[in-house]
Each structure stands twice: as structure tokens, then as C-alpha cells.
Amino acid sequence: MKHVLIGTIAALALTTAAEAQQKIVVGHSLSPTSHYGVGAQAFIDTLTELSGGAFTGEQAPAGQLGGERDMIEGLQIGSMDVVITSTGPLGNFVPEIFALDLPFLFRDYDHARKVLDGEIGQELLDKIGENTLVGLAWTENGFRHVTNSQRPVRTPEDLQGLKLRTMENKVHMAAFTGMGAAPTPMAFPELFGAMQQGVVDGQENPVTVITAAKFWEVQKYVSLTGHVYSPAVVLAAPALYDGLSDEQKDWFLQAARASAAATRAEVNRLEEEGVAMLIENGMEVITEIDKAPFAALAEQSSYAVYTDQYGTEMVERIKAVE
Numbered sequence: 001m002k003h004v005l006i007g008t009i010a011a012l013a014l015t016t017a018a019e020a021q022q023k024i025v026v027g028h029s030l031s032p033t034s035h036y037g038v039g040a041q042a043f044i045d046t047l048t049e050l051s052g053g054a055f056t057g058e059q060a061p062a063g064q065l066g067g068e069r070d071m072i073e074g075l076q077i078g079s080m081d082v083v084i085t086s087t088g089p090l091g092n093f094v095p096e097i098f099a100l101d102l103p104f105l106f107r108d109y110d111h112a113r114k115v116l117d118g119e120i121g122q123e124l125l126d127k128i129g130e131n132t133l134v135g136l137a138w139t140e141n142g143f144r145h146v147t148n149s150q151r152p153v154r155t156p157e158d159l160q161g162l163k164l165r166t167m168e169n170k171v172h173m174a175a176f177t178g179m180g181a182a183p184t185p186m187a188f189p190e191l192f193g194a195m196q197q198g199v200v201d202g203q204e205n206p207v208t209v210i211t212a213a214k215f216w217e218v219q220k221y222v223s224l225t226g227h228v229y230s231p232a233v234v235l236a237a238p239a240l241y242d243g244l245s246d247e248q249k250d251w252f253l254q255a256a257r258a259s260a261a262a263t264r265a266e267v268n269r270l271e272e273e274g275v276a277m278l279i280e281n282g283m284e285v286i287t288e289i290d291k292a293p294f295a296a297l298a299e300q301s302s303y304a305v306y307t308d309q310y311g312t313e314m315v316e317r318i319k320a321v322e
């Protein structure tokens with residue numbers, strides 16, 4: 001009798017495993033059609049295909065499940081599955097990541113992508129993995145630019161006294177304090193309302209985000225300062241990932257890489273077409289900017305936030321990548 005029962009339970013367990021479909025929720029802070037949305041869909045489609053439908057997925061876009069800091073915490077406690085996030089709040093969990101947030105560090109997209117796809121990128125993904133998170137792949141947000149509702153910003157003097165929302169990132173805050181603005185850290189889901197109500201005058205984000213979030217409805221001026229490269233990363237919850245077989249883990253990795261490739265292609269497209277969209281929607285775009293005075297002030301005020309703790313080696317290694 002007893003062994004019959006055990007046999008039945010085992011058979012039931014097997015059937016459930018074979019039939020089980022696990023739905024993976026991919027959280028991010030932008031619209032489903034944004035560069036993150038395109039990346040989230042590529043993740044879901046690739047995972048579904050590789051797993052023959054054992055895994056399916058859906059997006060939780062537009063900060064539905066919280067801001068980026070909340071979603072990272074959700075991964076740590078296992079209430080989120082997969083998150084695509086900028087590195088904005090990530091240094092609060094993995095301080096070594098602040099190296100990537102230093103202003104005027106990356107020369108251009110090729111430089112940034114080469115660093116993140118190489119040895120340094122892998123080292124930093126491994127560091128993420130030491131902090132109750134799983135770093136699957138580097139993806140991208142883009143070079144950030146300043147927008148505001150008050151005046152064209154051409155020089156650091158024009159930033160004086162501007163109430164500027166930054167991410168919850170102490171390197172970025174130090175950089176903007178150095179450049180003369182009054183930085184106000186805030187989670188992304190609160191930003192549109194804060195600009196609408198005049199709680200802040202401006203913010204800084206890549207063209208990808210400015211277009212996805214239709215900031216032209218509440219901002220007039222865009223200055224193409226490109227003051228910092230904004231990496232993004234595909235993260236998973238250890239509670240989910242650590243329980244996967246090696247084969248399943250590989251599907252997740254491949255899905256994350258497909259996600260990054262799709263997002264970068266969308267970033268490329270928006271870098272070409274996005275400025276025209278801003279102008280069409282009534283923004284004044286300031287393209288001719290002498291970056292040197294911004295860089296001098298930003299570097300002076302923010303590099304020590306990272307290098308006091310970790311030294312200059314990582315900064316030098318990143319700069320040396322050709």
C-alpha cells in the first residue's frame with residue numbers, strides 16, 4: 001500500500017514537472033515600446049523559444065512594480081524574477097559598480113560596449129553575483145543629456161541653481177553639485193509628476209528615455225551634454241536562478257544577451273532619429289556644447305567618491321580600452 005502511494009506521488013510530481021510552464025516577469029521602468037521594452041520582449045521570446053515553451057514571460061513595464069531601486073530589492077528577496085535596470089541605484093547594492101557611473105569616462109558607444117563586453121564587464125557581473133543578485137548581461141540606456149524647463153544650458157554657469165533630478169546615485173549627485181546644479185535624487189516613476197508640478201526644473205537622461213517618456217510635455221530645453229554613459233544590466237533573482245539546471249541557466253544567459261543586442265540596436269536607431277523627434281515635439285535642442293568645462297568640474301567633484309575607496313586602477317583600465 002505504502003509503496004503504491006509513493007509511486008503515485010512520484011508519478012504526479014513527474015507529470016507536473018513536465019507540464020509546468022513557468023512565467024517569468026521582466027520588470028523595467030520604461031514603456032513596452034522603449035529600448036528596454038524591446039529588450040524585455042527579446043528576452044522573453046528567446047527564453048520561450050530555447051525552452052520549447054517551458055518558460056514564458058511577460059513585461060512589467062513603466063515602473064509598475066516600483067522604481068529601479070525597489071525592483072533590485074525585489075530580486076534580492078525573490079519577489080521579482082528578472083529586471084532590466086540602469087546602473088543608477090545599483091552602486092548602492094554593489095559599490096564597485098560606481099566606477100561605471102563616473103562622468104566623462106567613456107569616449108563613445110564603441111568604447112563603452114567594448115569595456116562591458118570584455119574582461120572588465122565580466123568582472124563586474126561577477127561582483128554583482130556576490131551581492132544576492134545575478135548579473136546576466138550588460139545592456140544599455142545611453143549617454144545622458146540635461147533637459148530643463150527654464151533656459152538653454154550651454155555652460156556650467158547656466159546650470160547654477162537649477163533644481164535637477166538625478167538618479168539615486170552619489171557619483172552623479174557629486175558630479176552635478178560640482179557643475180553647479182542643485183541635485184535632487186528621485187526614483188524615475190516620480191519624475192514626470194515632479195517636473196509637471198515644478199518640484200524640479202530639469203533632469204538628465206539619454207535621448208532613448210526622453211523620447212520614451214515624452215518629456216517634451218514638461219520640458220523645453222535639451223542640451224546634448226553627454227556628460228555620462230548610462231549602462232544598463234539584465235539582472236535575475238538568485239531565488240529563481242540558483243534553482244535552475246545548467247541547461248536552463250544557459251537559456252537565461254542567451255536570452256539576456258539577445259535582450260542586450262535588441263536594446264543596443266534600438267539605442268543606435270534612437271541616437272540617429274531621436275533628436276529630430278525632440279525638435280518635432282517642440283523642444284529646443286542645444287547641440288554645440290563645449291564639454292571641457294563641464295568635465296573639469298564634474299571630474300573634480302565626483303571621481304573621489306569612487307577612487308577614495310577603490311583607487312584609480314579600474315578607471316585607468318577602462319580608459320585604456322581602445
Ligand code: EAX
Binds near residue numbers: 068088141187188204
Ligand atoms: O533606466 O532613472 C533614470 O533616470 C533611468 O535612466 C531610467 O529609469 C531608465
